[in-house]
Amino acid sequence: MQDINAAAIAENHGEEKRLVLVGQPNVGKSKIFSLLTGQYVIVSNYPGTTVEISSGKATELDYHVVDTPGIGGVVPRSEEELVALQTLLTDHVAAVLQVGDAKNLRRTLLLTLALVETGLPLVLDLNMADEAERKGYRIDQSRLSRSLGFPVAMTVATEGRGKDELLNSLRRPARSPIRITYDPRVEAAAMQIANHLPDYRISKRAIALTLLSANPSLVDTLLGGREKECRVVKEIIARTQSEVLEPLQQLIMNARTACVERLIRECQTMAKGPGFRSRIAGFLDRVSIHPFWGAVMLFGILFVIYVFVGVFAAGTVVDFFQEVIFGEVLLPPVVQLVSHIPFSVMRDFLVGPYGQITMGITLALGIVLPTVSAFFLVFSILEDSGYLPRLQVMLNRIFSFVGLNGKAVIPIVLGFGCGTMAVIVTRILETRRERIIATLILALGIPCAPQMGLILGLFAKIGFIPLVLFFVFLTVQLVAAGWLASKLFPGETTAFVTELPPYRLPQARNIVSKTLYRSYWFIREVIPWFLVGTAMLFLADLTGALPGLKRLMEPVVVGMLDLPAKTSEGFILGFLRREYVAAYFFDMYGKGLLDNLQAFVATMVMTLFIPCTASTFVIIKERGIGVGLAIVGFVTFYAIVAGTIINFALRLLHITF
Amino acid sequence: MEETCKPCTAEEREEILEEIWTTLELDRITPQPGSRIGLAKLGNGQRLSPLIQGGDIRTEADQAVLTEQGYQKAKEVVRNHRLSERLLHDVLNLQSEEMERSACRYEHMLDTEAADSICILLGHPRTCPHGKSIPPGECCDAGETSLRPLVVPLTELDSGEDATVAYVGTRDNGRLSYLTSLGVVTGRPVQLVQKRPSFIVKVDENSVAFDESIAREIFVRPALRRRSRDRGGPRWRLRWGGGR
Numbered sequence: 001m002q003d004i005n006a007a008a009i010a011e012n013h014g015e016e017k018r019l020v021l022v023g024q025p026n027v028g029k030s031k032i033f034s035l036l037t038g039q040y041v042i043v044s045n046y047p048g049t050t051v052e053i054s055s056g057k058a059t060e061l062d063y064h065v066v067d068t069p070g071i072g073g074v075v076p077r078s079e080e081e082l083v084a085l086q087t088l089l090t091d092h093v094a095a096v097l098q099v100g101d102a103k104n105l106r107r108t109l110l111l112t113l114a115l116v117e118t119g120l121p122l123v124l125d126l127n128m129a130d131e132a133e134r135k136g137y138r139i140d141q142s143r144l145s146r147s148l149g150f151p152v153a154m155t156v157a158t159e160g161r162g163k164d165e166l167l168n169s170l171r172r173p174a175r176s177p178i179r180i181t182y183d184p185r186v187e188a189a190a191m192q193i194a195n196h197l198p199d200y201r202i203s204k205r206a207i208a209l210t211l212l213s214a215n216p217s218l219v220d221t222l223l224g225g226r227e228k229e230c231r232v233v234k235e236i237i238a239r240t241q242s243e244v245l246e247p248l249q250q251l252i253m254n255a256r257t258a259c260v261e262r263l264i265r266e267c268q269t270m271a272k273g274p275g276f277r278s279r280i281a282g283f284l285d286r287v288s289i290h291p292f293w294g295a296v297m298l299f300g301i302l303f304v305i306y307v308f309v310g311v312f313a314a315g316t317v318v319d320f321f322q323e324v325i326f327g328e329v330l331l332p333p334v335v336q337l338v339s340h341i342p343f344s345v346m347r348d349f350l351v352g353p354y355g356q357i358t359m360g361i362t363l364a365l366g367i368v369l370p371t372v373s374a375f376f377l378v379f380s381i382l383e384d385s386g387y388l389p390r391l392q393v394m395l396n397r398i399f400s401f402v403g404l405n406g407k408a409v410i411p412i413v414l415g416f417g418c419g420t421m422a423v424i425v426t427r428i429l430e431t432r433r434e435r436i437i438a439t440l441i442l443a444l445g446i447p448c449a450p451q452m453g454l455i456l457g458l459f460a461k462i463g464f465i466p467l468v469l470f471f472v473f474l475t476v477q478l479v480a481a482g483w484l485a486s487k488l489f490p491g492e493t494t495a496f497v498t499e500l501p502p503y504r505l506p507q508a509r510n511i512v513s514k515t516l517y518r519s520y521w522f523i524r525e526v527i528p529w530f531l532v533g534t535a536m537l538f539l540a541d542l543t544g545a546l547p548g549l550k551r552l553m554e555p556v557v558v559g560m561l562d563l564p565a566k567t568s569e570g571f572i573l574g575f576l577r578r579e580y581v582a583a584y585f586f587d588m589y590g591k592g593l594l595d596n597l598q599a600f601v602a603t604m605v606m607t608l609f610i611p612c613t614a615s616t617f618v619i620i621k622e623r624g625i626g627v628g629l630a631i632v633g634f635v636t637f638y639a640i641v642a643g644t645i646i647n648f649a650l651r652l653l654h655i656t657f
Numbered sequence: 658m659e660e661t662c663k664p665c666t667a668e669e670r671e672e673i674l675e676e677i678w679t680t681l682e683l684d685r686i687t688p689q690p691g692s693r694i695g696l697a698k699l700g701n702g703q704r705l706s707p708l709i710q711g712g713d714i715r716t717e718a719d720q721a722v723l724t725e726q727g728y729q730k731a732k733e734v735v736r737n738h739r740l741s742e743r744l745l746h747d748v749l750n751l752q753s754e755e756m757e758r759s760a761c762r763y764e765h766m767l768d769t770e771a772a773d774s775i776c777i778l779l780g781h782p783r784t785c786p787h788g789k790s791i792p793p794g795e796c797c798d799a800g801e802t803s804l805r806p807l808v809v810p811l812t813e814l815d816s817g818e819d820a821t822v823a824y825v826g827t828r829d830n831g832r833l834s835y836l837t838s839l840g841v842v843t844g845r846p847v848q849l850v851q852k853r854p855s856f857i858v859k860v861d862e863n864s865v866a867f868d869e870s871i872a873r874e875i876f877v878r879p880a881l882r883r884r885s886r887d888r889g890g891p892r893w894r895l896r897w898g899g900g901r
Contacts, residue, residue, distance in 0.1 A: 024838065073834025103862045107838055135862065215830045249830050253837050289866075291853045393855040393866045405868065406855065430831075495871045496855065497832065499839055500864035 017094035019063040019170065022084050024111060025070030026501050028127040029099045030054075031157035032166075033067040040517055041067065043510065044383035045501055046410065051080045051427050053087065061170055063094065074114045075214040075249070079427040082221065085210070088118060089200050089222070095121045095173035102132035102139065102154060105268055109260045110253075112148065113180065117206035121173035122150045125166055129154040131502070136271040144267040150174040158507060180259055183251040186212060189240040196229045196236075212237060213249040281503040288390040289500075298394060301387075305378050306456055306467070313374030314367075314457020314586075321366045331358065345542070354541055360534035363583040364527050371453030372579070373519045379417050379449070380514040384506035388413060389498055396496050402479060403486025404429075405496035408438050415446035417518075419578075420615040422446070423622055433491040436631075439623055440485050443615070444635050445478045447607050450522075450579030454586045455603055461589070462596050466657045470600065474607060477642060525614070529577045537569060560644040561605060562651070563598050564588075570602070577612045596657040597650060605643035609636065668765045670707055673699070674731035675738065675764070677714070677723065682789065690728040693720045732792045733772070738764035739785035740775045746786045747779065756786070769794070809879065811856065811872040814849045820877035821846050827874045839863050841875060 019036075021029045025047030034041055037056035042049060047070055055066040068084035076082040088096070098115055100108030108126065115122055126132070126139065145152040151169035155162035181187065189212060194204035211219055216234055223230045241248055287293045331351075335358075338351050351358045382388065388410060396406030408429060415422035422442050426435045447455055459467035486493075540546035546569070550557075553568040561567075566588065574581035585606065589599045611619070611632075620628030650656070680698055681688045696702060696719050705721065708714045713727030723731065741763035745756040767775075773796035776782070781797045784790055808823045822845050827833050840860035841847065850857040850864070856872040858865050 073831065073836075073838040075831045075834035077831035077835060101862075106840060106861060107863070110838055213830060213834060247828065247830060247833060249833055249837075253834075253842070257837075257842065285864075289851065289854070289857060294854070389866070393857065396855045396866075396868055400868070406866070495832065495868055497835060497865065497867040497871055500857070500866055502864075 016064040019095050020066045020093050021097050023099035027099050027101045028157045036065050045386040046388040078430045097123045099125050102126035102129045113256045116176040119203035123169045123173045124152045126154045130156045138269045140267045149176040180255050182255045186251050192236050196232050289393045294394050309374045309453050310456025310460040314371045315460050317370045326366045354538040360530045364530040367583045368450045368579050372450040375449040375453045376515045376518045380511045381506050386501045386503045389500045402482025415442045417449050419448045419611050420618045423618045430494045433489045437485045443611050451582045454582035533573045581606045601647045605639050608639035671734045675734045678731045678735045690725040692723045736792045737767045739791040742785045743782050808876050811875040816851050819848050819880040823876040839865050
C-alpha cells in the first residue's frame with residue numbers, strides 16, 4: 001500500500017516516468033538495461049542472474065528504467081519470479097518494454113499477450129536477432145508491429161546493434177488494441193473476480209486472469225490482509241474450476257496460443273536450407289550432459305581451475321606480488337618513510353607486526369586480490385558459456401539426495417564466488433525448505449572465491465592428493481549435513497525443470513568487464529574490513545587483551561585442534577572476513593609456522609567456520625533471525641567438532657601428508 | 658466365480674446372452690448364429706421370454722437357438738467383459754474379485770468404439786485373464802496395418818525418439834505455465850534427447866531439462882513405433898557435429 005501511495009505522489013509531481021523491463025529468463029534484459037542507462041549490471045548466460053530489481057536513469061530518454069528478474073511462465077513459481085508481477089502491480093509504470101528471444105517468437109509472444117491484458121503502453125524488443133538470423137528465421141517486423149499495435153524493435157544487445165531503433169520505439173509506446181476472448185466461463189469468472197479486487201495500476205481483468213491461471217496461494221500473496229476478498233476470489237476460482245475438466249490456465253492459454261499461432265503464420269518465415277548450428281557447440285552440448293563424459297568434463301574443468309587459480313595465480317603471481325612488488329618495490333620506501341615518524345605507537349600501527357600497511361594492505365592486495373581476480377575470471381567464462389545450466393542437469397540427482405533439486409546448483413555454485421551473493425540468489429528456489437537447506441550448505445562449507453583461491457594456492461604447495469582428500473571430506477560433510485537437514489525439515493522435494501540456453505562463445509569484453517567489476521567491488525568491500533581487523537588485533541596486542549583472548553581459545557585451538565596458539569588470531573579475524581583467515585593461514589604456512597597436517601586441519605575448520613559478517617547479516621535478513629542464528633550457531637559448533645575429529649583421526653592413522 | 662454376474666433388471670437380457678455364450682463354450686461349441694443349447698441348462702424358462710420377444714433367440718422343442726441379432730449382442734457383451742478384465746488386470750493391476758465386479762459393470766457400458774480403443778490399447782489381446790478367447794472385433798481384422806498411435810508418458814520413449822505432446826497432466830499451475838511457455842503443449846512436436854542424468858527434450862528452439870517426476874506427467878504420442886530396444890541407457894560414443 002505504501003508503494004502505491006509513493007507512486008501516486010510521484011505521479012502528481014510528474015517526477016519520473018518509469019519504464020519496466022520484463023521478459024523470460026536469459027533473454028538479455030540486463031544487457032538492454034545497461035544499454036539504456038549506461039549502468040553496469042552483471043550479465044551471464046544462465047536464467048536467474050538477476051534476482052533483484054535494479055533501476056537507473058535512461059541516458060537518452062526521459063525514463064527511469066527498472067530491470068526485473070525473468071519470468072518463466074505467466075504464473076510466478078518463486079520469490080524472484082514474483083518480483084516482475086509486483087512491480088507492474090504497484091509501480092507507477094509509464095511503459096513496459098518486453099525483451100524477448102527473437103529465435104523463440106512463439107514463447108515471446110505468449111508473454112506479450114499476457115502483457116497486452118494489463119492495458120499498459122508496450123514496446124517489444126526481439127533481442128538476439130543474430131542468433132535467429134543464423135537459424136534461418138525471418139521476422140516481418142513491421143507486419144508484427146501492425147498486428148500487435150505497438151512498436152517492435154530488433155536488437156543484438158551484446159553488440160549494441162539496433163539501439164537507435166529501440167530508442168525510437170521507446171519514444172512511442174502504445175496500448176495494444178488486441179483483445180482476446182476466452183472461454184465464456186473464464187470470461188464470467190474474470191469479471192466477477194475483477195469486482196472484488198482493490199484498485200491497482202493495471203487492468204483488473206489482467207490480474208483476474210493471472211489469478212485464474214495460478215495456484216491458490218497467489219491469491220493470498222496479492223490480496224494479503226484482505227481476508228474477505230481472498231475468500232470470495234478463491235471461491236470463484238474453485239467454482240469455475242469445478243465446472244471444467246482441464247485446468248483453467250489451459251483454457252486461457254489455448255486462446256492465447258491460437259492468437260500466437262496466427263501472428264507467427266503472418267510474420268515469421270523460415271529461410272530455406274538447414275539453419276546454421278555450430279558443430280563444436282552441438283558436440284559440447286552432448287558431452288556436457290552425458291552421464292559419463294559429462295562427469296569427466298566436470299572434473300576436467302575443476303582441474304583447469306585448480307591449475308590456473310591455485311598453481312598459477314595463488315602461487316606464481318602471489319609470490320611475485322609478495323616478494324618483488326611488496327617486498328622489494330613498495331614496502332622498503334614506505335618503511336623508510338614511516339621511520340621518520342617520532343611516535344613508536346604510530347610506527348607500529350602502520351608497519352609493525354599488526355601494521356595497517358605491512359599486514360592489512362599486504363594481505364589484501366598482495367595475496368587475496370590476485371587470487372580472487374583469477375577466480376572471478378574463470379568463473380565469468382563459465383557463467384557466459386552456458387555451462388552452469390548443464391551442470392544443473394548433471395547434479396540434479398545428487399542434489400535431490402539432500403532435498404534440493406538441480407535448480408539449487410546456481411546458488412551453490414555462486415557460493416564459490418561470494419557467499420553473500422549466493423544467499424540472496426536462493427530466492428530462485430521454490431520452497432522455504434529448499435532455501436533453508438541451501439543456505440545451511442552455503443554457510444557451512446562452500447568456500448568463497450578468495451578463500452577458494454587461497455585453499456587452492458595452499459594445497460598447490462602441500463600436494464594434490466591432500467587437496468582431493470580435503471574436498472572429499474568437505475563434500476561428504478556437506479552431503480551429510482544437507483541430508484540431515486532435509487530430514488529435519490520434512491517436505492516434498494520440488495520437481496526440477498529448467499531450460500538450457502545454447503552454448504555461446506564468451507565475449508572477451510564482457511568477461512573482462514565482469515571480472516574488473518567484481519574485483520573492484522571486492523576491493524571496495526574488503527579493504528576496510530582488513531584495515532579494521534588489523535587495527536583490532538593491533539589494539540588487542542597493545543592493551544594486552546590479545547594474549548588473554550588467545551589463552552581463552554587455547555584449550556580449543558591448541559588442545560583440540562593441535563594448532564599453534566597464533567592461529568587463534570586468524571580465527572578472531574575470521575569473524576570479520578573469511579578471506580582474512582585464509583590469507584592469514586596462507587601467510588603463516590609460507591613462514592613455516594604451520595606444518596602440512598596443521599594447515600589441513602586449520603583450512604578445514606576455517607572452511608566450515610561461520611561465514612563473514614556480511615553474509616551472516618544477509619543470512620539473517622533473508623532467512624529471519626531465528627533460522628539465521630540457528631544456522632550460524634550450528635555451523636560454528638560443528639566446525640570445531642569436525643576439525644577435532646579429523647585432527648585426531650589423521651594423527652591416529654599417522655597421516656601427516 | 659468366472660463370468661457369472663448377478664443380473665440387474667436393466668441389463669438382464671445381456672446377462673442371459675452372455676450366459677448362453679459361456680455355456681456354449683463350456684460345451685466346446687464355438688458360438689455362431691444358429692447355435693443350439695438345451696433349455697434345461699438355462700434354468701428357469703420364464704426369464705427367457707424377453708429375449709424371445711426381442712428376437713435374440715427362438716425356441717425349437719427343448720432347445721434355444723441363437724439368432725443373428727442375438728449372436729452379435731452376445732458377442733459384444735462377452736468381448737466387452739473380457740477386454741475389461743484384461744484392462745483391469747493388466748493395466749490397472751486390480752485383484753481378481755475387484756476386476757470381476759468392475760468388468761460386470763463395464764460390459765454394459767462400453768460401446769463398440771470404446772471397446773475397440775481398449776482392444777488397440779492392449780494390442781488386440783486374444784484371451785482374457787482366465788484364458789478364454791476374446792471374440793475379435795473389427796479393429797482386430799484391420800489391426801495389423803492401422804494401429805493408432807498410443808499415448809505414453811515421456812519416460813517410455815527412447816533417447817532420440819520423436820513424439821507429439823498429447824497432454825501435460827499436472828495440476829501445479831506454476832509448472833504448467835512454465836512448460837507451456839517453453840512450448841511443451843498439446844500438439845507440439847518434441848524430441849527426447851536423453852533420459853539420464855536428467856530428461857532433456859527439444860521443443861522449437863528450446864532445450865528443456867527436467868527430472869523423472871515431471872517426465873511422468875508429460876504424455877506424448879510417439880511419432881513411429883520403435884523397433885530397437887534401446888531403453889535410453891547411456892550411449893558411450895558421442896557423435897561429432899550439429900545437434901539436429
